[in-house]
Amino acid sequence: MTKDQVVSLTQPSRNTKEEKSKEDTRKKIDQKVNQEVEKISKAKTKTPTLEEAEEQKFQDYIVILVDKKGNDILPDAEKLKTKASFLEKVFAATNELTFGFGTSVPNDQARQLQEVINKAYPIAKEIYGQPFFNINVRVEYQPDLIVGGTYNQSLNVITLRSSSEFFNVRETFIHEFLHAFHDDYMIPLMHWEEGMVTQVGNEISDRMDNRLGDHPPYSGYNMDSRCTFSNVQPKIPGLRPGNYLVWACVWDKLYAEGQNFFKRFNANYYSFFKNSTTPLYSFSSSQIENELKKIVYNISPKPEGQDFYAWYKYQYAFWSPTTYAGKYVIKPFPGLVSPSSNNILHYYYVDIQGTFIARNDSAEISGINSNGNIVYKATHMFRDGVLEWQRLALSGFEKVKYTIKTPNAQQVLYNIYGVNLATNEATNGFFGVVNQVQNGNVAVFLAPYPTPVARGKIVNGTFTIPTTGNLRGRFRIVVLNSNNKYVTEKTVTKNYGDYAVLFE
Numbered sequence: 001m002t003k004d005q006v007v008s009l010t011q012p013s014r015n016t017k018e019e020k021s022k023e024d025t026r027k028k029i030d031q032k033v034n035q036e037v038e039k040i041s042k043a044k045t046k047t048p049t050l051e052e053a054e055e056q057k058f059q060d061y062i063v064i065l066v067d068k069k070g071n072d073i074l075p076d077a078e079k080l081k082t083k084a085s086f087l088e089k090v091f092a093a094t095n096e097l098t099f100g101f102g103t104s105v106p107n108d109q110a111r112q113l114q115e116v117i118n119k120a121y122p123i124a125k126e127i128y129g130q131p132f133f134n135i136n137v138r139v140e141y142q143p144d145l146i147v148g149g150t151y152n153q154s155l156n157v158i159t160l161r162s163s164s165e166f167f168n169v170r171e172t173f174i175h176e177f178l179h180a181f182h183d184d185y186m187i188p189l190m191h192w193e194e195g196m197v198t199q200v201g202n203e204i205s206d207r208m209d210n211r212l213g214d215h216p217p218y219s220g221y222n223m224d225s226r227c228t229f230s231n232v233q234p235k236i237p238g239l240r241p242g243n244y245l246v247w248a249c250v251w252d253k254l255y256a257e258g259q260n261f262f263k264r265f266n267a268n269y270y271s272f273f274k275n276s277t278t279p280l281y282s283f284s285s286s287q288i289e290n291e292l293k294k295i296v297y298n299i300s301p302k303p304e305g306q307d308f309y310a311w312y313k314y315q316y317a318f319w320s321p322t323t324y325a326g327k328y329v330i331k332p333f334p335g336l337v338s339p340s341s342n343n344i345l346h347y348y349y350v351d352i353q354g355t356f357i358a359r360n361d362s363a364e365i366s367g368i369n370s371n372g373n374i375v376y377k378a379t380h381m382f383r384d385g386v387l388e389w390q391r392l393a394l395s396g397f398e399k400v401k402y403t404i405k406t407p408n409a410q411q412v413l414y415n416i417y418g419v420n421l422a423t424n425e426a427t428n429g430f431f432g433v434v435n436q437v438q439n440g441n442v443a444v445f446l447a448p449y450p451t452p453v454a455r456g457k458i459v460n461g462t463f464t465i466p467t468t469g470n471l472r473g474r475f476r477i478v479v480l481n482s483n484n485k486y487v488t489e490k491t492v493t494k495n496y497g498d499y500a501v502l503f504e
Helices: 022-044 050-055 075-081 084-090 107-128 166-185 190-208 218-222 243-257 261-274 285-299 308-313
Strands: 006-010 060-066 097-101 135-141 149-152 157-160 327-333 342-350 356-358 362-369 374-381 386-390 398-405 410-417 430-434 440-446 452-458 462-465 473-481 486-494 499-503
Touching: 097 107, 097 166, 107 135, 107 166, 107 190, 107 261, 135 166, 149 166, 157 166, 166 190, 166 261, 190 243, 190 261, 218 243, 243 261, 243 473, 243 486, 261 285, 285 308, 327 410, 342 410, 374 386, 374 398, 410 430, 410 462, 430 440, 430 452, 430 473, 440 462, 486 499
Parallel strands: 006 060, 060 149, 097 135, 135 157, 430 499
Antiparallel strands: 149 157, 327 342, 342 356, 342 386, 362 374, 362 398, 398 410, 430 462, 440 452, 440 473, 452 462, 473 486
16 A cells, blocks of 8 residues: 555554553544544545545545554564464465444444345455455444545454445445455555455456446556556546556456466465565565566466566556656546547646646647548647547547647547447447558457457447457457458457457
């Protein structure tokens, strides 16, 4: 976790002569946690309305208490320093999470949450493996909580913001109890911990609701270094915290290639610390990331047919904000290939510390169709880093390539027509843009690639193959011209749902 996501507090000394009751202490700590979370939220972001908070249900905080000397209080991790016989118990294959509900949780909501546990927890173990520790997790409600939920590693407490929409509470609860699987050994790199937890949470929800998945086409964010979300969410009005979902999109690929990926990852992650004499938080971020990459390489050495280390390097969603230091960046929403009803751009300067600064600049925008004709030309203004304009009303299959130029940056954005705009319902499958040919064909092969599993038409430089929405795995997507002659291809991996592909 970064400092923005970790709340450090001072816990009362355990040696005080006038020790208060556990319940009073718990209430004071919870009150202090909320105060500190509120301070951080007000300092770093605007306080969301309830409606905004519902949309941002994956935004959470991880809480760690510290003692008066500033040392993290991680009682479960402390037990790892004890004798070897206990180590074997800690890493036992039978480790389980158990759950209890505090008095702040109404009885009817406690029953609903218990039903979620009964359904979701077995699925979580099937995908994620056994928990790191054998612990009891207490669940509390806090109506005025700034974020959707928190997990307190020091106390093993999940705190949820109550909502009239129980589905939102359910999704946040699943997300937080997945953090409890790692507990005191939670991965302190957000794009790993939050990305994995979000992906596994999506998979659990899909199975609970008996659906194949409605994974949004966040692949569009990860196409190009100029348009990716990075490891710190830019605080620009109108920009939702999509980091978790974009990070999840990356881990989604490894899971789609092998459904035992997360279980094997956690088993190896636990094993590393079982055999290490160095506590997790004694490692630097780069040391941790290097060890984690070794673990993934041993499980999945060639994701999407590439060497893992080369593949990982170009997962733009994982890039640090300092990568952009000194640059002006334009980010299309939701990515380079957009089937959305409106075009939205975010524009900012990144200073040397990696801070995103929204810009107010003019932008010249021109759009050309598949025939090379100019169909749009205008000058717009970015205000507080945001620019939005309505897409053209075109019928049939067509593409429009927009070029956006500001005094300091340039970007492209593709609008495609002929696709279903309900892109979260797996209605398009593979869809995207082809610049090499105006008309032709697309053949989709599923590994090990014997024969095509689907075919589609390229019409005016765009295509959609709805039948691939319910397929997952590693695919070769081959572009053919109108005479069915080979032109180019890409190897990509996707889970169930839609996936944007760009052939430039």
